[in-house]
Amino acid sequence: MTPADARAADEIRLDFARGERVGVGEAIFCAGKSAGQLAAILDAAAERQARFLLTRLSVEAHAALPDRHRGGLDYDPVSRTAFFGGAPAAGRGGVVAVVAAGTSDAPAAREAERTLRFNGVAPTMIFDVGVAGLWRLLERVEEIAAHRVVIAAAGMDAALPTVLGGLVPGVLIALPTSTGYGVARNGETALAAVLASCAPGIVAVNIDNGYGAAVAALRAVRPLP
Amino acid sequence: MTPADARAADEIRLDFARGERVGVGEAIFCAGKSAGQLAAILDAAAERQARFLLTRLSVEAHAALPDRHRGGLDYDPVSRTAFFGGAPAAGRGGVVAVVAAGTSDAPAAREAERTLRFNGVAPTMIFDVGVAGLWRLLERVEEIAAHRVVIAAAGMDAALPTVLGGLVPGVLIALPTSTGYGVARNGETALAAVLASCAPGIVAVNIDNGYGAAVAALRAVRPLP
Amino acid sequence: MTPADARAADEIRLDFARGERVGVGEAIFCAGKSAGQLAAILDAAAERQARFLLTRLSVEAHAALPDRHRGGLDYDPVSRTAFFGGAPAAGRGGVVAVVAAGTSDAPAAREAERTLRFNGVAPTMIFDVGVAGLWRLLERVEEIAAHRVVIAAAGMDAALPTVLGGLVPGVLIALPTSTGYGVARNGETALAAVLASCAPGIVAVNIDNGYGAAVAALRAVRPLP
Amino acid sequence: MTPADARAADEIRLDFARGERVGVGEAIFCAGKSAGQLAAILDAAAERQARFLLTRLSVEAHAALPDRHRGGLDYDPVSRTAFFGGAPAAGRGGVVAVVAAGTSDAPAAREAERTLRFNGVAPTMIFDVGVAGLWRLLERVEEIAAHRVVIAAAGMDAALPTVLGGLVPGVLIALPTSTGYGVARNGETALAAVLASCAPGIVAVNIDNGYGAAVAALRAVRPLP
């Protein structure tokens, strides 16, 4: 092991422990890590026969992985996630719905979906129900309202969670996305809008944080230890 | 005339000309003017037998006016507006609707109403149609959509204009209000949300600017000179 | 009924419907409403024999209510809430915990507590467990972790939810408060900190929104309709 | 159809419906969509023999389209718009003017022009009338003032809409642009300036939102359904 490798190993121990105590599978946040660092993490994981989820793994970062690791990953370029250690089994359905206002919200919505699947939940995915086309949303409200948890992904002005807030009784997690331009301010407006919503009891996660929305949903639907 | 009076007279000439060229009646923005300055303006107006609208005239500022002026004003404390020189005649109906999401939006909505009435338009006023109570809004959509111009007053996350944006074909003016707290940020979130809305063709005015929303509506419904 | 009363009645219809569809009791947000408007609301409520919760009812606004209403209210000055129509029965315990980092967070934490009680849940209240005095928090972690939902109220840098995020498995709702000065920025820093937290699955509500945090908790612990 | 294609198809349904109900032609916002997604959209559109407008289609994204689609598009690189399904007929003239303060405002102004043309309106285009060269603007004021709607595109400090606000009687839509640097803040200053303008009745759209400005103009000049 070179000194550089040793130093890198020193720095990466934390990520393996992430999420363990609260009962969700391990996850590695890949943004800002070099191909070398990622390879070192995967080597260590392979040795431990660990199973975990990689998030924010860009197409370029995925392509730069060594063949020995890239082959074993179940990678999805839209959500930029990968399953390491085998794909999850079919999950529990009917408890979580992921609703997206528009096609631009797909990356965040798919990140939530993949995180849920990795942890044994098969969400109902509903796209194309933005508020600007209200009737299409209303047609599906009854279906949506039957879930214990609804994750609503929306950018720009994020009116979708507010409309759902008056229509669904379960946990409603707003997932603001960075869709839009100008005063959309990379998702800041969407985030502020859902937090300021007068529809009661909406909660929010960080902008584009599909992973966090999914873990919050898992906290609501799993039995306590 | 004291030197102080002379100086004040120097400073106030501008306001009388406001709005004339574009075909709306004169208006005086009263916020930040002392009772003395306001009295001087009204004296000058009375001399010219002018007729005009006072906006942002607080209850305290109204009470501090000399009796000779306060008596002649048609004052409304909710909108903080007053008609000087006589109340307007019954206006033209059916062309402009003012829709408010909640009771807290009343001051801005009423300022728009009063400005329209002062300029000969009798708006349809529709309160209590926030998005969190969606069915109530939907019951009245057809009525709303029949107007050439719709002014939609809403604070917090201001989802109302977005929902209307997909349902009404006329000019849709969002009037963001400072209702709310925390990330509502005194109306900044409502303003950003309506500007970032994916519903096409929504336009906006400044926060709580009921006067401006009304003048914009007048620009759309009056015959050009 | 005077014209002013009639106009006020027009404007206030919305608030009665709030929250009904999603299964929580009615609530009235009182900030920004005059004593006259509040009295009109309470008159209407008394006529309907309705039972509801008043939030953001300041000590001054409470004192300005007519005697006929003030007498019947169960008012709490710290949380600025009141129960109209009788105090709630003893609620369901052991499912929701409200944890506050410091004494300055009491208003928001108590607003959450009162909202829960109004809706039939008796929360476990735990004060004085800020991160700067870590051992005190650790002594009570096991107790806290046994609840399905934990509401963590904290201002300034809001480190409490992050620490809890790695220790409790249930739904974790961060309630940022406006405690602090300077770069605390009236709660904006606390809000951003909890949303940016690396502890997985924390969700947040608006600054000082104890009502919203409680309704979110209710969404998680009630049976679906 | 591959699974990836099926998922993409799921995600894109919304865009086709956009704008239909309010009486403007369909439009696709292309920013953030991959060449594959765009091709899928165009395939579906070709099948339906639909006619629509593409906005925010960058030169690179246009070049990356399959030949079968690129050939049939009427593409303009300045406005980054394309007509799919044939160029529009000569439109109605004399009702809408698009005025731009400087050459840097051309992309937004041209996006407005193309959107208007797509929907049957031939706008009067007036460039080079910034406020810093006031006489040139004044020479053309009479011409500008004869239109029912004036769209004024300007960046930096956006003084043009304010000057026009006192000179033209019709609907005045400010189109702030991201021109400038430093405190121009990517158009935020231009947007705030037009909203804070003391010239009465100016309305605004999002930064660089030429499409939205045009749809707002269409709302003002079309007969109601």
Place this chain on the structure above:
Amino acid sequence: MTPADARAADEIRLDFARGERVGVGEAIFCAGKSAGQLAAILDAAAERQARFLLTRLSVEAHAALPDRHRGGLDYDPVSRTAFFGGAPAAGRGGVVAVVAAGTSDAPAAREAERTLRFNGVAPTMIFDVGVAGLWRLLERVEEIAAHRVVIAAAGMDAALPTVLGGLVPGVLIALPTSTGYGVARNGETALAAVLASCAPGIVAVNIDNGYGAAVAALRAVRPLP
């Protein structure tokens, strides 16, 4: 002298030296100082037979001064300034013009005027020349342009300096004011607008800083030492 007095005396030495080296008379910024501190400053000044200018002396702070000091001050409530040690002689005319867009800009414009007078310059004062009433401004442009320095006070969107920037050849100092509401953001928008202006060579001072604008003008018109 009490210990408290001694401590206060320690703290206030700085203000007497302010501005000396750069050739302008002494000035005391009074905001945030108690009546006791102000009295101590005036006592010390009287002892030294000093002559100086007080700025930001509110009506309340002026009224709270001891009679021995209040009598000797030439106080102006609009600009909140006072001359201590006698009124200045008639100043040099024709070199500096102070132009204000509206009546709300009077406090800042008057603060500039009084500072100039205190330092031997008699400015030309021109009110009521906002851009929304363009012809009135154009009538006086030739007069304004004849001055070596023009101070242009404007709030809201502050279009006045931009229009003047293309019309006057001398030093043009923009004095943004806190006039307005909502996105006027207490003068931040006016400041950003004048700095982002495309009219070449405009310089700016802090919001409402009439004193600073006047000192900058003095720097331009006095002979170097």
Place this chain on the structure above:
Amino acid sequence: MTPADARAADEIRLDFARGERVGVGEAIFCAGKSAGQLAAILDAAAERQARFLLTRLSVEAHAALPDRHRGGLDYDPVSRTAFFGGAPAAGRGGVVAVVAAGTSDAPAAREAERTLRFNGVAPTMIFDVGVAGLWRLLERVEEIAAHRVVIAAAGMDAALPTVLGGLVPGVLIALPTSTGYGVARNGETALAAVLASCAPGIVAVNIDNGYGAAVAALRAVRPLP
């Protein structure tokens, strides 16, 4: 004890523990606490014969305390601090200097001084050394540079710490203050300026946080346990 008192007692336990572990005396942050809450804290402290420091105790809050507590406090209205349990003995001199740019910075500088004195350090206090009067500062640089720790209090543009940064070798703690108006932005500009300073090794505390600056100084000059 009334139920309200019991609840208050529950909420206030935290503050007593503050700072103990890191070796500084106990301190109570009084802002936002009612007279009743403060009295309860002092009662408990008296019972324990505790000695502690009160910060942010406004003149009004001090006056509202019960006589039994007010008499025993050593209160300073400028710094808004009080010693409970007796004044501290003469402290260790020559190790910490507190330097203030102007008289408006006195409250923060005095809060630092009082905190140091409470903990056994007698700081050298140097006022009136702002950068605009550079020679006065340079005269005292040698004296300042002889201290292990220098706390530099400055508002507005806070140039003082930068100038000192190149002249003193010890720990340099910038204490930005909320002095100023407009773009001073309540101290945000001063804070950003000191953090962005090119003078190496300057550290900062929150705006107006004289208490925190003093505790940081104590961390540097005390022997480790």
Place this chain on the structure above:
Amino acid sequence: MTPADARAADEIRLDFARGERVGVGEAIFCAGKSAGQLAAILDAAAERQARFLLTRLSVEAHAALPDRHRGGLDYDPVSRTAFFGGAPAAGRGGVVAVVAAGTSDAPAAREAERTLRFNGVAPTMIFDVGVAGLWRLLERVEEIAAHRVVIAAAGMDAALPTVLGGLVPGVLIALPTSTGYGVARNGETALAAVLASCAPGIVAVNIDNGYGAAVAALRAVRPLP
């Protein structure tokens, strides 16, 4: 001429008039213009035998110009400026000084220098006089103070203009630069710091606006027309 060329010609007329009325030579702001647009401007200029200054002409944009234009330009890559129509004659010296705090401020300082030279003024250039190395600055203060106008370029915390403000009597123009990272915020902190400075009479231009600082200096030193 192709239709595209004709449209481009329509759009670019404005820039030729820029600055004429106020007595400075013509300037073209090149950022955001394509090579084609720039070539069209230069063709038109060559036809008119015009002489002008190009600003914000990046190395890449300069390299992309047609040979017929690139050869005739006097281009400087640091300031990103070019003289078209011949280099200026030796200018008037001793009236304007440009002072830069550090090497990173060279682009803005050089843009000011080149603009001054183009307009007949030969500035004194003084680099390497940052406040962190105070003695070097003090050695040259007398020389700097002898100029009618001093332009002070500085980024990060921009303490240089404040220090100069107390030492030089002439016009002092702060030129904030985007040097730095983190809370330097691309020059926003430098700009706010110079505007909030307590040194009297400092004026500012936009971030990195060396051109504007130079034109302001020209306004101060040229004879009025």
Place this chain on the structure above:
Amino acid sequence: MTPADARAADEIRLDFARGERVGVGEAIFCAGKSAGQLAAILDAAAERQARFLLTRLSVEAHAALPDRHRGGLDYDPVSRTAFFGGAPAAGRGGVVAVVAAGTSDAPAAREAERTLRFNGVAPTMIFDVGVAGLWRLLERVEEIAAHRVVIAAAGMDAALPTVLGGLVPGVLIALPTSTGYGVARNGETALAAVLASCAPGIVAVNIDNGYGAAVAALRAVRPLP
């Protein structure tokens, strides 16, 4: 020497003097300097046989250096620092600890480490002790607390310094990093959180400013001159 070289030499003098007076070795901030400028600096340094530290030297900038300089540098790509003039001797241990919350904080933490080593201090490096994995941190608290100075590097919500603030008695320097996305706002949230922390006596440096944190530590541990 070409004229361009001469001008570059003029501009770069400042950096050599940096830090000398306060007793730390010379450092060159390389961001924003071209390869040519850097080579000129190194040439001058080699001539003087100077020894210094280069910071923010990106991998690309390092690779672009001439061979004669690149060979003699001790370059570390993670911290982007280089030692010129030979590696430092083994330093003084046990006085400074650098603690990092996660692997993404390594660049800033390593920059601090390298700066300390360059100046004769060998810090204790502790990675992988984020608050989300609290037990791992607690295991090492005693070791951390034994140092005179602790530098705590953390991004996102930066809870680590707050937790340490209650556990370690020495100087605690928070080093906020730009780790994270969305509301992490490139480190602004981490910075605000550490400054708003209720743990007493935490001081902060600019975002990602490992160099500044290290110099601050040196100020605390070196004997005064």
